[in-house]
Amino acid sequence: MEAFLVSTGIVALAEMGDKTQLLALLLAARFRKPWPIVAGIFVATIANHALAGAVGAWVNTVLGPDVLRWVLGLSFIAMAAWMLVPDKADDLDSGNAPRFGVFGTTVVVFFLAEMGDKTQIATVMLAAQYNPYWVVVGSTLGMMLANAPVVWFGDAITKRVPIRIVHIVSAMVFAALGVAALWPQS
Template identity: 65%
Template structure:
């Protein structure tokens, strides 16, 4: 349960103001069809985070426990620093041919590609390596993405303007830093 809850919370906070959340705003403004956008985000996230989590599990299996602890701990601390750098999204990334792919297909492709190498994808790799439990991590990171992006689809720019992004990013950075320190100190359970 810890893997699911931590994954959900970390990714929900990490997604606030992230380029994929900005993409969700942009797609909602462009297409004005929330359901296929939300389903596209869900499908893209499930595939992307399953691949990322599988990579994390593979990395965990390849490294010894001491090396893995240091790699994960340092990765979480690096993520903490990265969380403090705001993302920007160029409009062209949502400019796929909507007639060829439709709203769902356009969302699926653009969201999947935007998530490649993104903070939340890297966090999924690290969380899967940390917890050695792929399904709860992927379920948690996917839920975290949906918690951040579904309101973005429905509320658009109004939601983004009212969120204190510095506070949200600072909180996410603090959580990543805490996870990193606890991992380096070899603290097994957070709760």
Template identity: 60%
Template sequence: MESLFVSTGVVALAEIGDKTQLLAFLLATRFKKPLPIIAGILVATILNHAMAGALGAWITATLSPDILRWILGLSFLGMAVWTLIPDKIEEEEMQVARKFGVFGATLITFFLAEMGDKTQIATVAMAAHYPDPVLVVIGTTLGMLIADVPAVFIGDRFAARIPMKLVHGIAAAMFAVMGLATLSGAGSSLGF
């Protein structure tokens, strides 16, 4: 259950101020139809994070525990730094939204925006770190929804009140602790 709770918390914090959360704000203000936007976020996240979880599980099965420990530890430390860098939405991601309706636009833009995004990379790393990648994918999907669903309903009025630097600092600290713990051998009894 630790993998579920950690994955949920880390991704929920990392997602605040992330470009996909900004995309949720933008889609909500543009289309004003929260249910198809939320459904698109859910489906896109499940697809994207399931692929990331499968990659993480494959990495675990392929690499030796020592190499995996170093890669994961350094990946988590890299995620800590990346979390402190603010995201922006690219205009071409919004061009898709004009062609496929609210659900389709959300599904496509969220899926594409998540490719190589810090929450997807975090999902790969956590799926490689924890023994149950399915719980990691469920957790990271919940984390995305915890951060993005309120963004859809509340819109950008609330975003200005969130202390983004503090939230990003907490998420970065969590990634850093996970990285240092992994590098120091925490979890070695689990084979990492």
């Protein structure tokens, strides 16, 4: 249960103001078809985070517990610093015409945008520490909690949510997890 709750919370926080959340907003504004966009985000997230969970599980088998503790702790602290650098909508390109329809375009673009993203890296790190299945389920839920409302309610949400404060809180959560991972185990 801890893996599920931690993954859900971390990914939902990390996704606030992230490039994939901005992509969700751009797709919603462009296509104005929320259901295929949300379904596409869901499918892309499951595929991406299942891959990340498998990598995290593999990392757990390759590294010894002491090395893994240091890698995880330092990675979480690095994620805390990364959270303070907001993504910009200029980095995104949603393409011209929806060659594969709204759903297919969303799956492809969202999957690619999520590669190497904060939330994917967080999923790898969490899967190395916890049960990968529950990490993937939790991180997928966190992604949906952050992105589905943006697709449905768009600008109204982004104007009311203080993204800078969310980034600072997220950074503090990642830093605390990093320190906790580095803290000597008794």
